[in-house]
Amino acid sequence: MKKIFILTGEASGDKLASKVIGNLKKLNANIEYLSVGGENLKKLGIESIYDLKEITYLGFTSVILNIFKIKKKINQTVQAVENFKPDILFTVDSPDFTLRVAEQVKKNNPEIKTIHYVAPQVWVWREGRLKKIKKYIDHMLLLFNFEKSYFEKENMSHEFVGHPLLESNVESAIDLNQILKKDKALISIFAGSRKSEIDVLTPILLNFIKLMNKKYQDFTFVFHSTKEYSDLILSYIKKTNLDNCEVISDNKIKKHILQKSIFAVSKSGTVSLEICNAKIPSIILYKMGLINFLLIKMLVKTKFANIINIAAKEEIIPELLQSNCNSKNIFNFVSNFLDNPKKMEEQLTKIKIILKNFKTNNPSSALAANALNKYL
Secondary structure, eight states: OEEEEEEEOSHHHHHHHHHHHHHHHHHOSOEEEEEEOOHHHHHTTOOBSSOGGGSOOOSHHHHHHTHHHHHHHHHHHHHHHHHHOOSEEEEESOHHHHHHHHHHHHHHOTTSEEEEESOOOTTTSOGGGHHHHTTTOSEEEESOGGGHHHHHHTTOOEEEOOOGGGOOOOOOOOOHHHHHOOOSEEEEEEOOSSHHHHHHHHHHHHHHHHHHHHHOSSEEEEEEOOGGGHHHHHHHHHTSOOOSEEEEOOHHHHHHHHHHEEEEEEESSTHHHHHHHTTOOEEEEEOOOHHHHHHHHHHOOOSOSSHHHHHHTSOSSOEEEGGGOSHHHHHHHHHHHHTOHHHHHHHHHHHHHHHHHHOOSSOHHHHHHHHHHHTO
């Protein structure tokens, strides 16, 4: 029986990996799996050697402060991979963790095939690292077509498979009124998938909701969370007197709620693509420690944080970063969109053009699954 070790570093990677492995299980039932994964891989019956939250550190300073813990986790993971003796080490996103493991595994076990999914953002910073990465990654699966030129330049094996979060899936209907019990328009809120992000953004977002409630009385604000952090978000809500906030962690329900929403306020990241694909107008937020921000500002070579804006070379989706990420600014931008439906339509029209270049003819997760199966 063939073996694959799946290595993710955070909730979004777990979600991406589960889509691919779900397709691979249909192609090839004769595979044994082990992982560092989360709730989505667990639903596929795949064991994780430890909890994902043990390795989700955000920002340079957090990484530096936890450097010995991270090094220990890298060594533990390398040992687990080598003990499992997989045919393929399938690493997904989180390059600062997953690729460090892959490098060590490849050095000790050159016969193990290494396939990485979600290329490091060399178009944002540190393009030169590809020279090193190609020595220990056998094949790179790309989410975006424009990334190909960087890998062609280094003559590195790669394949454009598109983004699985842009796939269209037909799902059974869910009666949201039974869940929310309120006949109000929905605004989706995404405070992040890491504790550090949630702790920073949730208080800001709750103050934004208070401002919204002063102007509007017809909205329910739904926080999209992982099961792991839904109680944390609820604890913040309970400290307020807000009665029009809900927290949802079930993936299918979250998807339906997003599709029924009239607007979304989201932390910058992968989820922004899901929002765009659902044709929901939005703004994005991000806030980190000052030292982290100054370091990133020195290193990055793109003007924008959001992938849609980067591809478009213009700010289609407003980005409220750092000091601009405050409740008053969020309120001003959201209310301006809601009071000007034409502005929302213009945003969605521009996004549709960008997304067209991100999509493949065949489902992305199926293409990625085929790539893995070819290496077995």
